[in-house]
Amino acid sequence: MKTKYIDLIDQTYYFPQEEFNLKNNSLQFHGIDLMKLVEEYGTPLKFTYLPQISNNIQKAKRWFANAIEKHNYKGQYHYCYCTKSSHFEHVLTEALQNDIHIETSSAFDIDIVNKLISQGKLSKDNYVICNGFKRDKYIQNIAKLINSSHKKCIPIIDNYEELGLLTEVINGKFNIGIRIASEEEPKFEFYTSRLGIGYKNIVPFYNREIKDNEQISLKMLHFFINTGIRDTAYYWNELLKCLKVYIQLKKVCPSLDSLNIGGGFPIKNSLAFNYDYQYMIDEIINQIKLACEEADVPTPNIFTEFGSFTVGESGGAIYQVLYQKQQNDREKWNMINSSFITTLPDSWAISKRFIQLAVNRWNDEYERVLLGGLTCDSDDYYNSEQHVNAIYLPKFNKSKPLYIGFFNTGAYQETIGGFGGLQHCLIPQPKHILINKDADGNITTKLFAEQQTADDFLKILGYHE
Structure with missing residues (x-):
């Protein structure tokens, strides 16, 4: 019986895909080893993969050029x-x-x-x-x-x-x-x-x-x-x-x-x-x-x-599952180390769905879960994928940290969430890195913004002279 997370993804979708593939039991995004990012920068983490912006622009230009030529x-x-x-x-x-x-x-x-x-x-x-x-x-x-x-x-x-x-x-x-x-x-x-x-x-x-x-x-x-x-x-x-x-x-x-x-x-x-x-x-x-x-x-x-077509597919967010709460005989809540309301506000405001995948432990057995954020708001959750009406992830295990990624989040989320400002329940804005490719095609990373600190919030709130 196929009960591993990789089996679930493989039999539900065509996988691997253009931007996603698997290597050493963990997810890669456009050839980027996401677990290496986690090891270097920690979580919660937001990233922007800059080359995808140019990729999508050039695709659209090519499609229009083809149509213009076809129809004279x-x-x-x-x-x-x-x-x-x-x-x-x-x-x-x-x-x-x-x-x-x-x-x-x-x-x-x-x-x-x-x-x-x-x-x-x-x-x-x-x-x-x-x-x-x-x-x-x-x-x-x-x-x-x-x-x-x-x-x-x-x-x-x-x-x-x-x-x-x-x-x-x-x-x-x-x-x-x-x-x-x-x-x-x-x-x-x-x-x-x-x-x-x-x-x-x-x-x-x-x-x-x-x-x-x-x-x-x-x-x-x-x-x-x-x-x-x-x-x-x-x-x-x-x-x-x-x-x-x-x-x-x-x-x-x-x-x-x-x-x-x-x-x-x-x-x-x-x-x-x-x-x-x-x-x-x-x-x-x-x-x-x-x-x-x-x-x-x-x-x-x-x-x-x-707008979204230009920049949306360049963005992503990675969280760690901190803890699992069994609230009744059917509902298991995986609590992430951030908030959906503050980091992915469209998921809360307009019920928008993003691509959501486990970053590691693809060879482990999976289970159905709900995802909860850290704020005290009952709406701070994520409960289904676009075409599955549920979330399945590798089984929670205290001794084996689980990281999850949300992808194609690059449009609107920072401005709607209020980048660098106050966040609901004072949950800090995650660290943000920029990912690029050098002239030889090698992946390079650069820290754009550190995670917000308590001092950042106190200054905004007027607690510093």
Whole structure:
């Protein structure tokens, strides 16, 4: 009878996979010996594998290039990174090595843009797409960037008032985009996105406020679907509605030449994950081309804004199982040496699931467990994998430490959790390391941040003068 953890994984999924394999009874991630990381840095531990950021960018560029060639599409493709997914310098530095562009969401994003420009990592050849609801500081920062001759900075109009606010502080001509307020998926509590301008109002808004304003050139229509780019009737219906607006707008606005399809690609959340990226891109390019040809308008340049897809699969977290509590005849709680609420907040806030695997002891027998965090909050737990509705791990043994990993956690978790700030029940932020490859392909590691100390918390809380 096959009762080992390795047997369970092998008969449940195709294993090994591109990023995961087994060596000496322990898990490897992109060739990284995770137990060596544990031995060197301890746990809890967060890591960022920087090469995966470039890997995913290059994959997407290749998929779009293939589709453009296949369909003889005349527009150009531009890859943008959503900084809100992860603002860290090491993430932006890695991403910008791939000839991409930036999408911002708030005033302080522009300060990051300015810092990248001063470091020579971002130039006036890079588009800066400014999204989000804009008020004083954000408007001022956008204006300073454009007034400094960064003409590829394109503010996306989110509401009617923003246009006037921008024209008051920007010198000379500048380009803009307009965001469509897309209709949300039926399961949402509201019907229309709070962001952007309604489908039916965009052409009248252009005719009323933009058409005869010589200072403004409308270049982009921005389309964003909150649930991301997925092969669903809802997505294709919203895309076709967007294309109708683009065509109507293009017929009265010659300067319009770009369509930002926003939204994000899904990332791997299970070893059973299956998503045909190339098929989706082929269909998107084909649908845009067919709609434009039928209406006899030129095909637009395509912009995408990928955040989680860019950085999500670069991140991971490793914990140690400290203790097992048998709470009743069925429930065994494996307590980790950290907190899910503080280190993987999406698992608590939106019930998001990540890839979860044992790091060591793959040849041991397995058992079904629940995973609990260290806070006193009853919601600080993790109870199922994406496609199994349960968690199975090697059996707990006090004399044989068990380490577990969560993977593809690189997007949003640090910013939502409040990196370097207060944490629930004062559970410290884990140590964070950066993993890279040198010119010879050898794995290198670098400590980015130590685990928070009691003194860090006391200073924030005002207990130090």
